[in-house]
Every structure is written in C-alpha cells, then in structure tokens.
Amino acid sequence: MTASYEAMWERLGLDLEAHASLLEVLGKFYGDIYLSQQGRLRGMEYLDFVLSEIHGLRIRELEEAKAQGRKVIGTFCVFVPEEIVWAADAIQVGLCAGAEAGTEAAEKILPRNTCALIKSFVGFKLARLCPFTESCDMVVGETTCDGKKKAYEIFSDYAPVYVMEIPQMKRDSDRALWKAEVLRFKRAVEDLTGREVTAERLREAIRLINRRRRVLQRLNRLRAARPVPISGRDVLLINQVSFYDDPDRFTQKVDELCDELEEKVRRGEGVADGAARVLLSGCPMAVPNWKLPYIIESSGAVVVGEESCIGTRNTRDLVDEGGTTLDEMLDAVVDRYMKIDCACFTPNTERLEHIVDLARGLDVKGVIHYGLSFCQPYAMESFKVERALRDAGIPMLSIETDYSMEDVEQLKTRVEAFVEMIR
Amino acid sequence: MTASYEAMWERLGLDLEAHASLLEVLGKFYGDIYLSQQGRLRGMEYLDFVLSEIHGLRIRELEEAKAQGRKVIGTFCVFVPEEIVWAADAIQVGLCAGAEAGTEAAEKILPRNTCALIKSFVGFKLARLCPFTESCDMVVGETTCDGKKKAYEIFSDYAPVYVMEIPQMKRDSDRALWKAEVLRFKRAVEDLTGREVTAERLREAIRLINRRRRVLQRLNRLRAARPVPISGRDVLLINQVSFYDDPDRFTQKVDELCDELEEKVRRGEGVADGAARVLLSGCPMAVPNWKLPYIIESSGAVVVGEESCIGTRNTRDLVDEGGTTLDEMLDAVVDRYMKIDCACFTPNTERLEHIVDLARGLDVKGVIHYGLSFCQPYAMESFKVERALRDAGIPMLSIETDYSMEDVEQLKTRVEAFVEMIR
Secondary structure: OHHHHHHHHHHOOOOHHHHHHHHHHHHHHHHHHHHOOOOOOOOHHHHHHHHHOOOOHHHHHHHHHHHOOOOEEEEOOOOOOHHHHHHOOOEEEEOOOOOOOOHHHHHHHOOOOOOHHHHHHHHHHHOOOOHHHHHOOEEEEEOOOHHHHHHHHHHOOOOOEEEEOOOOOOOHHHHHHHHHHHHHHHHHHHHHHOOOOOHHHHHHHHHHHHHHHHHHHHHHHHHOOOOOOOOHHHHHHHHHHOOOOOHHHHHHHHHHHHHHHHHHHHHOOOOOOOOEEEEEEEOOOOOOOOHHHHHHHOOOEEEEEEEOOOOHHHHOOOOOOOOOOHHHHHHHHHHHHHOOOOOOOOOOHHHHHHHHHHHHHOOOOEEEEEEEOOOHHHHHHHHHHHHHHHHOOOOEEEEEEOOOOOOHHHHHHHHHHHHHHHO | OHHHHHHHHHHOOOOHHHHHHHHHHHHHHHHHHHHOOOOOOOOHHHHHHHHHOOOOHHHHHHHHHHHOOOOEEEEOOOOOOHHHHHHOOOEEEEOOOOOOOOHHHHHHHOOOOOOHHHHHHHHHHHOOOOHHHHHOOEEEEEOOOHHHHHHHHHHOOOOOEEEEOOOOOOOHHHHHHHHHHHHHHHHHHHHHHOOOOOHHHHHHHHHHHHHHHHHHHHHHHHHOOOOOOOOHHHHHHHHHHOOOOOHHHHHHHHHHHHHHHHHHHHHOOOOOOOOEEEEEEEOOOOOOOOHHHHHHHOOOEEEEEEEOOOOHHHHOOOOOOOOOOHHHHHHHHHHHHHOOOOOOOOOOHHHHHHHHHHHHHOOOOEEEEEEEOOOHHHHHHHHHHHHHHHHOOOOEEEEEEOOOOOOHHHHHHHHHHHHHHHO
16 A cells, blocks of 8 residues: 555655655554464454554545644543544544554653553654654643653653543542543633534444444454354454444444354354453453464464453443433533543452453453563552452453563463363 | 660561671661761761661651551552551651662562562562561552552552542642542541541641651751752762651651751852752652762762652742641642642643752752663653753753662762763
C-alpha cells in the first residue's frame, strides 16, 4: 500500500523511510503469526484487510472526515467514555503502542524501567511513526497508573493531551469525582468539535458502542465451544481492530464472521485438536503485540478468553439504554465505566471474582497471567489472582515480558512446561 | 538497651535474635555516620538518645499508653492527617521502612522490582523486626503510588490496614473527594479510640502539630546560614525523629537545639568549611536511610535543604488556626493537606516552583535528585525537575538507588564529580 499513501503520510509528518521499514517488519510478522494459520474463517479476510490497511485506508478515512470538519480523538485506555466522543460527532481511535519503536528517543525523556506500552506510545510519537497519533486533534490520557499519569505530563510537550482522572476506589465520593470527570470531558469534547452532546445524539452513540460490545460478546460465546472453532490470536486481533475501525462497519463485519463461526460450531469443527484450553489474563496487548499468544498457541494450548482491556474488560459491561433524558444517559455512562475492574482500583476484588468465573465458565485447564515488565498494578495484583485461582483449583502461570523478542525461547520453554503440566 | 526491653519485644512477637542483630548493625552504622561528626550541637545528644532508644524507650511509652487505653496508629505517608489522630487521643507513629530487612520474605509476596521502601515495610513485618508496626492498632495506608496502593492490599493480610484515597488532581471535585476521605478517616479513628473528635480537641491537635512544624521551619531557616552551622544529615535525623517522638517533647527539645544553633550562627561557626551547598530533592528517606546524605557530605558538599516528605514537604504548610467550629477546623485540615506537592498529583507544577524557589532561597550550587529505584512518580517527575532547574541555571544530578550498600563506591564517584563541577 506504500506508494498510494506516501503523500498522506508525508502530510502527517511521518518519517517515511522508518515507517516503510516498520510496515515491512509488521507485514512479515503478521504473515508468520496470522496468515500461516490453517482453516481460518473466511470472515477473517476482513480483519486481514483492515490490518493491512490500518496505516493506509483507515488514515485516509480519518483525513476525509477531518476535511469535513470532524475531529479525531486518540486514547490508550478503555476508561475514556467513547459514547461522549461519538455523540459529539468526533471519531475515537486507539493509538500505536504495541511495538518497539523510537525506544531510544523515548528513553531520553522517560526512565528506562518504564513499561513497554508507555515507552512505545512515546517512542512512536518521537520517531514520527504513528499516523493515528499524528491525525489526532486530542489525545486523551488518564491516571490509571503512575507510569501513564506522569508520562502524559511529558507527552503533553509533544501532543495535544487532555487527562481524565480515574478514581481509585468505588465509593460514592469516587463516583461523584468520576461523574465530574465525565462532564468535564463532555465539555472539552464539545469545545473541540463545536457540536453539542444532545440526548438524541448520546442515545445513538450509546447504542452504537453497545452494538459493538454485543457482537464481541457473541464472538466470545461462540469461541468458547468445544472443539474451539477459532484461534485465540484471531479473536485478539478482532478485539484489537475494534479500537481502530469504524464501529458500525466493524460490528456488521464481525456479526457476519460470527454467523460463519456459528455454522462452524454447529458442524463441530475445531482449530486446535487436543490443545489445552487456557485463559489469558492481565495487561492489554496492543497491535502488534502478539508474541505471547503466538507462543501459547504454538505450545499445545489454545486461548479461549482474554481477561484484559483488549478483551472482556472492554466488552463485558453495556451502558444501560433505558435513560430518556440527557442526564439519565450521562448517569448510565458514568455507572458503566465505574464497573471496570482495572488494577488501578483498590481493592479490586471484582477482578478476582471475574477471573475465577471466566476460567470456570470457559472450562480452562489453566490461566496465563500476562504482565508488562514494570507494570506495578498488574504485577502486584497477580499475587492475588494466583491465590484466588489456587483456591479455585485452577493453575496459573505468571509471565512478565516486554516487546522485545529476546526472551521468546525462554518464554516458550516456560509455557510448554506449564501446558504439559495442565493438559 | 537490649536486656531491659527483651520481655517487651517478646510480648510484641519480635524475632529477638534477628532484632538484636539489626540493632547491632544500626548502632554501628549510626556511630560511623553520626557520632563521628566533629563539633556537633549539644542539642543533638537528645536526638542521639531518642534514636538509640527508638525501639526501646519509645516503644515502652507506647506500651504504657496502650495500657491506659490509648491507641497507636502507624503511617508511612505525610498525607495522613495527624491532627485527627491526636484529637482522638491516639498516638501517631511512623513505621520502619528505611532498611533492608526481610527482603527475601517480602519478595515472595511482592514483585522484586518494587521500591525499597515498600519492600522494607513489608519485610519488617514478615520478619517481625519493627516494634512500631507490632504496636499498631491501625496502619494507615494510602494511594499515593501504585506500589503502595497495591502493596497495602497484600499487607492487609498481615496487619490492620486502613487505606485513604489521595486525589490525583487539585480541582473542586478532588477537594470534595479528599474532604470525604478526611471525614471517613475521622469516623474510623473515633470508632477505634472510642473518643470523639471535638472542636476543642481538634483545636489543640492543630496547634500541637503546627508547633512541631514551626520549630522545624525555624531549624530550616537557621541551618541555611553561612557558614552552614549544622550538617544536613543531622537535620535529616531531626526530621526523621519527628515521625516517632512525642510531638510536644520533640518540639521543646528541637526549640532548645535551635536556640543553641542561633548562638552558633551568631558566632559565625560552621561545620563544613568550603563545602558546596546542595539541596537534596525527591523520595523520602526513612530511618536509617542515610546512605546518600553521608556520601554527599563526605564528598565536599553540605546538604542545606531536603525537598522531600521527610523534609520541607512535611513542614512547609501549617493548618490555618482561625477556625472556631469543628467544621471550619476540618476544612482547614483538608485544605492544608491538599497543598502537598507530592508527585502523585498531575500536573505537579507547584513542586517544580517550590524546588526552584528553595534552591534559589538557599543559594545552593546544585540539586541532587534522589529517587528510589522503581519509584515511577519521582523518577518521571525528575525529568521535569531537571528542566525547571536547567531553565533557572541550577545544575542537577539525578541519583537512583535502593537500600543496599553495593553501589556506594559508584555513587561516591558520581557525587564527587558533580560536586567538583558545581563548586
């Protein structure tokens, strides 16, 4: 796709040469991990297409929307209430944060022992490699962890950053703080777009995003069948793409894919005969962070659930659609996001319950907990997760890694040993 | 002191043998770093005495108070509103967190890449080495950083933990959250002690703690003289002891020491002829974390200010004493603590301004920024601090270390090079 988009990338200020190298590496990586799979659903062709065009066609769509006066808002976190963004006629997109890029530049303004995701988003910006970041009229940060909270202070020298405060407990005063934050965000987005968030538009946006959540819930139900009808990394990809693609089109395409999947389940066709069913839990995996899922699925296991922000944490809870006034709908949005069981909360016992419920519901043989190196909230919570799972008789393997490929063999050895033990 | 206190330590459940070893090591360390100094103030004898009796006489006082029905509340953070504790007739103390103790045990329930302070307080508990922790009826944690926030969840399996939520910004909704937290804390302390926080008792407590702050402010003014009349590590020790000692007695003794210091300043006597004046800034240094100050003051520099929680962050702001009703006084407490310029806030520009003002006011040649390894908030903020100081023409050295002695020579080389450069 390079040739036809170069002028656009140049307009966005990308480093064309480095960007071309990045796309080449990613293309090869994608081929090895995704296209090499046997018996994939026809519906995955859409995902392959979107991913191959993720820096091309999708960015062109953003460019066209911007030419019509619409605004683009980028985020790294499932706390940003997307309904508000769409209701103000803006477009919400995820930002590049899943690959090593510009790490050297990032480490000049961030401590080396910062998690890979944070170094990645800062590095992508400094190295001018992410067309999403460059398309943004606003980048919404949040205070979910010390690393991001403080990195946004530094990042705001380079991008138009707006920061939302996320409460750390779930009492009345926290809900009040969060509601004030949602209202402040609404005003900021209205100021940016010049469009008022009306009851009618918010209702539409709530339904739009709920539909996307429902189709991903449907996907999650279908994938859990025996035999497992779709690889875990394909489902992860679908979840990842949900952060970038147009929500309406995405929902329709994934719904079609689910129809096909349903047929496949009816026919009793699986993708991983005899593989051990495992649940992946922990830190988010942004595109193209497929290292661990690929290792797991090359080691005699198949991932049947992702308990993460790029997984069930983002799709489990719907916004209540019963509200009729703007206030009622805003309250419904506030309440829905307060249900997120992020490790930023203390205590976060809901997450422990969710993981045990998921593991049981999916009938997995074990859980693999994934922590990004230097991510303190998930690293510390993993001790509680392990204990909750142990009490439930479910084995857990704790993996801590970053985006480098140096530890692949070591991880493979550990994962294989775990799979051998649980199968 | 060992013999006379053994029965008490045994009652508290300490590991007597390991505790005796710890005291021996600390005594030697203290001798090398403190008692070796020439020309110290007579008033420091009181501090030497308190420190030598910190696990002895002070714990006996706590024991006696408990026998009379008073409660002991332990903390690790300057956000805990001490006025509430004293107004409810409880005793607030700091907890052991400044030495490597029980690290191996701590690393079984915490990630290895957790900051030394957190591993220390958990380790002290697991290894049964801190008589303060063992004396506590309540340990008050807070959400100032991911590491502590999540560690308290684990620590609560071992101690009676109560957690306060600290806001992350300083807007109206944050103040409302913090006020709710202070009121919740007041109720919890009242429940624990069975004593109501009345207007009269709160007024007394506000004055008590303000007096302690004022005497430390006086100390800070006097130490800044030319020539420098007291070593930085002696002032650090005084600040450290303020967290353990009886506030009334401490204030009186430090006031006497200040009288002596004032005389010394009048006579123009200094302790560090020709040494470069430096400001120490960053993470707190709990007893007996004297490594870096000692290195600095053995390298041709003298510390004339501590911009940290065990320093100006804890003493700069007084609670307004103008309130007459309980509500007014509680509001004054709330407002005072909202002024704390902890790196947990985003943005935290006040701290940058305070550091530059302090550095200028103290007329230092440079600033040494101290970060505990894996303390993300201070590590990330150090980039902003360095820039603010650079803009003000003040050199800064950034040091990241833990409690081990392995890097002493390396740190000494770096500090000496910095001092050589700035003097």
